[in-house]
Ligand SMILES: Nc1ncnc2c1ncn2[C@@H]1O[C@H](COP(=O)(O)OP(=O)(O)OP(=O)(O)O)[C@@H](O)[C@H]1O
């Protein structure tokens with residue numbers, strides 16, 4: 691069963707990369723659902739947490755996977771002290787009491803999940819609960835946000851047009867260098883020059899053509915790397931553990947990455 695929602699408090703630090711905060715605010719005001727696309731570790735989850743806290747509403751996050759059923763979102767009858775009681779799932783709780791429901795990696799969800807989302811994401815804003823016979827109308831302070839990483843998509847795992855065309859969509863990319871360095875400084879306390887060196891290394895790796903990488907180095911990995919450096923780990927070891935090894939298992943690719951780093955440091 692779902693854990694408690696993260697309640698609103700001081701918004702976690704989020705460095706905007708474009709107009710995504712304004713767009714989120716408008717989507718909230720106009721009661722429109724939002725889809726976030728972007729590579730791993732570029733700030734999607736942090737962004738949603740930040741906006742939920744700014745708006746002062748609870749955030750219900752669900753990581754979707756191919757075993758996730760519609761009942762995991764809507765709720766189910768459970769045995770409690772000899773009685774069967776209905777327990778709301780995270781989506782139902784957000785609809786019933788207000789809040790943001792965030793479905794991460796939504797393309798992984800099974801078909802029956804998207805069916806539940808359809809009446810909720812058009813102008814009806816309805817959540818039918820077959821099991822309890824209820825038809826819930828989403829309040830003004832309910833919002834649905836979903837995200838996925840287009841890089842992992844395969845043909846079988848695409849959102850149907852009838853689903854994706856129910857959402858406003860924003861594409862996330864890694865922040866421009868000065869902003870990315872600012873993220874690393876704020877997250878780890880590393881000095882700006884140290885952060886900038888990591889960003890330059892990342893920029894070079896992101897540009898590498900012909901190297902067989904499924905995903906390039908993320909802001910998250912740079913934050914990890916700076917965290918190791920701040921803990922006193924040697925530069926090469928930190929880079930190896932936080933950047934090179936997480937990116938590839940292939941010895942040639944790793945050698946290529948190390949070379950790209952060495953050029954920058956020479
Ligand atoms: N714009 C940003 N502002 C603040 N922190 C950021 C930003 N982008 C990345 N980060 C840092 O990177 C980490 C990873 O970001 P986050 O978890 O939001 O990525 P994500 O896009 O949700 O990735 P995934 O697709 O793997 O879930 C954060 O914990 C934070 O330290």
Ligand SMILES: [Mg+2]
Nearest residue numbers: 734735736794
């Ligand atoms: Mg995430």
